[in-house]
């Protein structure tokens with residue numbers, strides 16, 4: 001609460017350590033930015049996200065930007081995105097992550113990006129889709145198209161956090177629908193979510209896309225919480 005008030009009064013403070021930011025810094029001071037708990041998944045073959053998704057949907061690569069750490073900087077950032085509607089921060093994190101993704105030749109073959117959609121009722125309530133804003137940042141950084149409009153969410157779902165693995169899967173199966181398969185055809189698509197935990201949401205959406213579109217999938221998220 002005190003932290004929120006502080007940032008409302010002084011928006012140019014680091015979200016993590018509350019120190020004043022210099023002009024070139026955004027949201028995080030340099031010190032906090034270099035100590036971000038980055039997974040470096042994009043450089044690691046058979047990383048934890050890939051292992052989580054193995055055998056569930058066919059994909060080329062899977063990677064998350066940050067490890068989720070309770071009470072740590074990732075949680076602080078996600079809180080800022082989810083409860084304080086900081087769309088620009090999501091966009092910024094996407095741009096930051098694009099710089100990492102670009103480092104490998106294989107990832108440079110990604111043609112387009114699709115964010116896991118929110119149900120319209122939830123979008124209205126929340127004001128924006130943080131996965132979409134993160135995807136926008138990546139798309140800008142990689143200079144590729146954000147084709148998120150090609151997929152929609154047709155069922156609203158309850159929150160996943162208190163559910164078991166099988167309950168989570170039941171909760172998200174057949175809730176997505178590809179509304180424009182043509183623009184996704186023959187493309188290598190990076191499917192983007194905010195947090196990957198069991199991977200059930202990514203699996204469900206990815207299956208729907210693969211069912212209707214002839215394409216290659218890769219997977220990315222802001223955070224990985226195993």
Ligand SMILES: [Zn+2]
Nearest residue numbers: 014017029032
């Ligand atoms: Zn800091």
